[in-house]
Amino acid sequence: MGAAAVKRPATEIAAIARELLAAGKIDLFIGYRQTSSPVRTTPCFLTPHDDVTRLVWNGFCSNNLAVYLTRMMGRKRIRVGVVAKGCDSRSIANLIRENQISREALVIVGMACPGMLDVAKVRAKLADPGIEKVEEIDGQVIVSSKGAIRSLARTDCLYDGCIGCRHPTPTVVDRLVGAAAPDRKSPVLDSTVRDFLVRPRAERWQIFESELAKCIRCHACRNACPNCYCQECFAEQTSPEWLSASNDMSNTLLYHIGRILHQAGRCVECGACARACPANVNLGLFTRLLADEVRERFAFESGISPEQPGLLSTFNADDRQEFMTEPE
Amino acid sequence: MKLELESGSGSILRREDLNRFLNLLQGSNDLYGPTRVQGRHEIRRITAPEQLDTRYANLAMSPKSLFLPQTETLFTFATGNRKTSPAAARAGSGRNILFGVRPCDAMAITFLDRIFSGEDYRDPRYAARRASLIVITLACTVPDPTCFCTTVDCAPDSEIGADVILFELPAYYLVKPVTRAGRDVLEAAASLLTGATRNDWDEKHRSAQNARQSLRHGFDPNRLTAKLGDFQAPYWEKLHRECLGCGVCTYLCPTCYCFDITDETIKSRGRRIRTWDSCMFPRFTQHASGHNPRPTQKERTRQRILHKFNYALKSHGRKLCVGCGRCIAFCPVGIDIRSVLKEIVES
Amino acid sequence: MKDPYLPIPIRIDGMVFENEARDIKTFRLVFTDEPNRIGFSFLPGQFAELSLMGAGECPIGIASSPTEPDHLLLTVKRAGIATTALHRSSVGDIIGIRGPLGNTFPIPAMEGKSIVIVGGGFAFTTLRSMIKYVLAENNRGRFNDLTVIYGARNPGELLYKSELEEWEGRKDLKVLVTVDKGDDRWTRHIGVVPNVLRTVAPAAKDATVLVCGPPIMVRYTLPVLADLGFKPESIFLSLEMRMKCGIGQCGRCNIGPKYVCKDGPVFSFAELQQLPQEY
Numbered sequence: 001m002g003a004a005a006v007k008r009p010a011t012e013i014a015a016i017a018r019e020l021l022a023a024g025k026i027d028l029f030i031g032y033r034q035t036s037s038p039v040r041t042t043p044c045f046l047t048p049h050d051d052v053t054r055l056v057w058n059g060f061c062s063n064n065l066a067v068y069l070t071r072m073m074g075r076k077r078i079r080v081g082v083v084a085k086g087c088d089s090r091s092i093a094n095l096i097r098e099n100q101i102s103r104e105a106l107v108i109v110g111m112a113c114p115g116m117l118d119v120a121k122v123r124a125k126l127a128d129p130g131i132e133k134v135e136e137i138d139g140q141v142i143v144s145s146k147g148a149i150r151s152l153a154r155t156d157c158l159y160d161g162c163i164g165c166r167h168p169t170p171t172v173v174d175r176l177v178g179a180a181a182p183d184r185k186s187p188v189l190d191s192t193v194r195d196f197l198v199r200p201r202a203e204r205w206q207i208f209e210s211e212l213a214k215c216i217r218c219h220a221c222r223n224a225c226p227n228c229y230c231q232e233c234f235a236e237q238t239s240p241e242w243l244s245a246s247n248d249m250s251n252t253l254l255y256h257i258g259r260i261l262h263q264a265g266r267c268v269e270c271g272a273c274a275r276a277c278p279a280n281v282n283l284g285l286f287t288r289l290l291a292d293e294v295r296e297r298f299a300f301e302s303g304i305s306p307e308q309p310g311l312l313s314t315f316n317a318d319d320r321q322e323f324m325t326e327p328e
Numbered sequence: 329m330k331l332e333l334e335s336g337s338g339s340i341l342r343r344e345d346l347n348r349f350l351n352l353l354q355g356s357n358d359l360y361g362p363t364r365v366q367g368r369h370e371i372r373r374i375t376a377p378e379q380l381d382t383r384y385a386n387l388a389m390s391p392k393s394l395f396l397p398q399t400e401t402l403f404t405f406a407t408g409n410r411k412t413s414p415a416a417a418r419a420g421s422g423r424n425i426l427f428g429v430r431p432c433d434a435m436a437i438t439f440l441d442r443i444f445s446g447e448d449y450r451d452p453r454y455a456a457r458r459a460s461l462i463v464i465t466l467a468c469t470v471p472d473p474t475c476f477c478t479t480v481d482c483a484p485d486s487e488i489g490a491d492v493i494l495f496e497l498p499a500y501y502l503v504k505p506v507t508r509a510g511r512d513v514l515e516a517a518a519s520l521l522t523g524a525t526r527n528d529w530d531e532k533h534r535s536a537q538n539a540r541q542s543l544r545h546g547f548d549p550n551r552l553t554a555k556l557g558d559f560q561a562p563y564w565e566k567l568h569r570e571c572l573g574c575g576v577c578t579y580l581c582p583t584c585y586c587f588d589i590t591d592e593t594i595k596s597r598g599r600r601i602r603t604w605d606s607c608m609f610p611r612f613t614q615h616a617s618g619h620n621p622r623p624t625q626k627e628r629t630r631q632r633i634l635h636k637f638n639y640a641l642k643s644h645g646r647k648l649c650v651g652c653g654r655c656i657a658f659c660p661v662g663i664d665i666r667s668v669l670k671e672i673v674e675s
Numbered sequence: 676m677k678d679p680y681l682p683i684p685i686r687i688d689g690m691v692f693e694n695e696a697r698d699i700k701t702f703r704l705v706f707t708d709e710p711n712r713i714g715f716s717f718l719p720g721q722f723a724e725l726s727l728m729g730a731g732e733c734p735i736g737i738a739s740s741p742t743e744p745d746h747l748l749l750t751v752k753r754a755g756i757a758t759t760a761l762h763r764s765s766v767g768d769i770i771g772i773r774g775p776l777g778n779t780f781p782i783p784a785m786e787g788k789s790i791v792i793v794g795g796g797f798a799f800t801t802l803r804s805m806i807k808y809v810l811a812e813n814n815r816g817r818f819n820d821l822t823v824i825y826g827a828r829n830p831g832e833l834l835y836k837s838e839l840e841e842w843e844g845r846k847d848l849k850v851l852v853t854v855d856k857g858d859d860r861w862t863r864h865i866g867v868v869p870n871v872l873r874t875v876a877p878a879a880k881d882a883t884v885l886v887c888g889p890p891i892m893v894r895y896t897l898p899v900l901a902d903l904g905f906k907p908e909s910i911f912l913s914l915e916m917r918m919k920c921g922i923g924q925c926g927r928c929n930i931g932p933k934y935v936c937k938d939g940p941v942f943s944f945a946e947l948q949q950l951p952q953e954y
Contacts, residue, residue, distance in 0.1 A: 035662050036546075037473060042662030043570045063661055067572065071625075120367060130473070216389075216398050216579055216604070223574035224660045236611060238756055244592045245603040246399035276660035278576045279389070280366055402680045405728040448937075449679045449922050559951040586926030589680070589919045593729040600680070600728075605925070612927050615917050616755035621953050631929075631953075639932035 009057040009111065012177050013083060016109055017052045020081045024048075026107055027078040030068055032061040038134045039119045043068065057083075057177075059117035059136050062159070064272040066091035066226035069101045074229075079105045085113040087270035089170030090303025091226040094266055096172075097306045100229055103172075110170030112178035114154065115162035116271075117141060122157050126150060160192055161271035161284050171304050193288050208286075209249065212256055214279040217247045221283055222259060224276035227266045234258055260286050265311025267291055268303045297323075338504035339514075339521035340528060341494070346501065347377040352517040353462070354425045360394065360461070362387060362428035371428065382496075385472040386430050386652060390582035394426065395440060395457050396604075402453075402589070404599045423513060427464040432477045432650035434465045434489030436582030442644060443585055462513050465490035465506075468539050474653030476666055479549050482650045484539035485532070495532045502532050546666025549647075551673045556638040559630075563675045567668055568629035570661045575606035577655035577665075578632070583648045586612070607631050633668065679922050682726035682771025683711045687764055688746060695831030699797060700762055701738065704747040707769060717741055717775035718782060719804035720913065720941045724921045725749065726771030730760035734918040734936070737775065738800040738835075740807035742814065747772075750800045750834060776921045777940050780805050780885060780911060789820040791877045793896055795868050795888025796827050799834050801913055802887050810847065821848035822877045826868040826892075830854050830861050851875060869895040872903075879904035887913045897944065907945035914940050914954055930954050 491510030923937030
């Protein structure tokens with residue numbers, strides 16, 4: 001039994017990709033490969049005859065690959081194999097439910113996710129921000145930086161959004177890599193959200209505005225989000241022209257409020273928007289607040305299964321409505 | 329003391345005198361400099377000495393927004409009587425100081441000059457802002473892994489675009505005026521400057537050489553031009569796949585300048601604004617008829633790469649890239665332009 | 676240097692529908708200030724950005740010739756926000772204009788030679804400017820034969836109908852108006868423009884060709900011109916692109932290293948063959 005050691009996840013992913021591509025079960029496999037930086041991966045697109053050994057799996061595989069599925073599968077009838085973490089799989093469930101992609105044309109290689117590492121947090125713990133090598137072993141992140149080696153606790157380096165993750169194991173999956181971890185029923189809110197909620201309303205608005213003042217209207221948040229697949233985004237409509245391209249506060253507010261509200265019942269809190277933002281806007285705060293609101297008011301979790309009805313497309317006679325009849 | 333303009337001279341400024349130095353240069357004008365904002369370094373108006381923080385390889389956002397803001401009013405109008413009132417081009421009040429620009433970003437400003445302050449057309453808003461800022465470049469000592477300035481004809485100690493350049497040495501700065509305006513403004517701080525020696529310059533050259541050697545090319549620039557001649561090359565099919573078309577690369581790039589012009593109105597008043605735009609956005613080239621010469625990410629990615637590394641060479645004699653590496657560091661999906669270009673060169 | 680983004684005021688002096696579908700209108704524009712009129716010095720082929728405050732701008736080819744000095748004629752198809760606002764304007768309204776922009780038809784190179792003009796549909800606008808320019812009394816002697824072949828999908832879509840009739844009656848040019856499909860009142864030619872061109876077979880020697888039309892017409896016209904012996908250097912086209920600044924700054928109208936608003940919109944076919952086929 002000793003020789004049949006536990007395969008490294010990357011090797012297992014590569015084997016699955018090789019098998020699926022060789023057998024003609026898929027036309028395209030989407031996973032992760034390393035860049036020239038030890039703390040950065042990039043999406044890896046493989047067609048038959050491409051080298052599957054480039055595929056990796058580590059704490060820097062944060063991108064939500066579901067974002068490619070609507071583009072890849074939307075009009076073409078191609079079959080895709082895709083690596084999906086817990087949050088990614090919930091995005092996929094939503095896309096299937098919303099009729100954007102076909103379940104039958106997908107092979108979902110699910111990863112039991114230990115949470116993704118926030119490079120900024122890692123760097124903050126080092127004397128020198130230059131990182132030469134990273135290894136993840138037994139809950140520790142071992143970083144080599146300028147000759148010095150530091151061992152950091154993995155849990156200290158997770159993205160804020162990953163800390164409170166309720167569904168680390170993919171909800172819709174064909175092949176699971178790694179041991180399934182149980183869902184967390186008692187959510188752990190990260191300190192930023194907790195801290196925000198106890199503040200008085202005027203202060204909360206001020207925080208909201210000061211975050212959005214940094215926005216440069218690049219819309220990377222939208223482009224990184226698997227749920228934002230509209231052919232014509234409301235932000236770009238000219239008739240009616242809901243908002244202009246300028247980054248003054250009224251337009252920026254309308255864009256972000258509009259986008260976040262369009263995520264109600266759909267956002268899976270994957271954090272792709274927050275990570276994509278080049279201007280350091282704390283978008284994770286807003287998405288997690290929204291998801292919390294949805295949970296509290298409707299006892300609803302997004303993306304649990306493709307058969308689950310959409311939040312805003314169902315109606316119950318006893319739905320809470322005091323926020324309409326008795327607004328604060 | 330008289331400050332010489334010839335190369336090889338220059339002055340010494342003690343590190344602890346930097347704040348006083350900048351205050352003397354600023355005089356009664358404004359000082360824009362690097363400060364730490366939520367873990368990143370940005371240019372802000374400096375009003376207190378403790379704000380200044382030079383511990384960075386490069387600023388997160390390029391300083392181009394000081395010259396080309398994300399939103400700019402071209403003019404205002406009233407639709408009722410159809411009167412146009414040009415927004416007063418913000419006349420540069422005095423000479424403000426912009427400190428902390430790296431050589432790559434300073435060179436990028438000279439590229440923007442050719443577009444917005446060129447021979448054929450001059451944008452008075454850009455020109456006014458440009459005239460009101462003295463650029464003090466802070467040369468590099470330790471590049472980031474994402475830097476590749478030397479691959480695109482820039483350097484950690486390039487003086488292009490600077491009015492004054494500061495070279496950082498262990499115990500002090502080596503200060504050198506580059507333009508007449510720079511030399512004039514340095515007079516105000518003459519009391520803090522002492523003459524530099526041959527040894528000081530030798531040390532500067534050694535430091536610059538170290539910085540150069542730590543830069544990785546990533547691709548062979550000499551073979552790139554020939555390779556980029558093929559518009560229909562097969563590699564274009566694959567190079568765009570990861571790209572989300574989000575525009576972060578273009579918004580953060582110090583040499584990207586494409587913009588949109590639209591009107592905003594409230595009732596009968598309005599303004600015409602210029603806002604940042606990106607060739608990576610689908611609507612960039614979409615005709616009113618619906619026809620789009622660049623309908624998919626493939627054409628748009630090809631346009632970006634060819635514009636920067638091929639077309640600009642033909643129109644301006646230069647690649648439209650200074651190797652600052654922001655597109656690499658901030659791409660949400662980790663696309664590295666050096667790898668992309670390497671794949672093209674080796675195809 | 677003056678601000679290149681500031682439009683100058685110009686008054687709508689008149690407007691007429693050109694086509695039965697009533698989505699193409701010709702605007703007669705008159706400058707409000709005489710110095711502006713004098714300063715607006717243009718040649719056939721150029722365009723201007725018309726400015727509708729609140730709606731935006733649209734790049735429109737100048738259909739009048741500089742030999743019609745008191746006014747400008749611009750023919751506008753209703754397509755987007757700015758053109759719709761323009762179509763909804765009234766006579767007497769003051770709009771804005773920036774220009775003249777772009778390059779011109781290669782007039783000096785055309786002198787002493789024959790001119791063949793091949794136009795299709797709505798793209799005929801700047802060709803009208805060229806024809807009026809050549810026909811002007813002071814100019815006619817500088818050019819040899821002028822042949823005009825102009826076609827539209829159906830009779831209702833023809834622009835400048837009364838002028839076409841007038842030209843057909845003149846001796847100093849040859850005009851052939853054709854439609855793809857006639858109606859019961861149509862008495863002239865029926866046939867697509869490339870076929871008519873082949874039949875007319877204008878001489879290629881010492882001649883310049885100006886071609887403006889929808890992409891499909893251009894695609895089928897070019898091989899006919901090649902068969903007739905026209906060299907790429909003597910064939911000129913006027914291209915359309917999405918434009919904003921009109922002065923080569925905003926970056927969006929490029930074809931390879933050339934900007935359609937600045938290096939064009941007039942390009943020789945020889946030039947276009949060197950550029951990426953991305954338009």
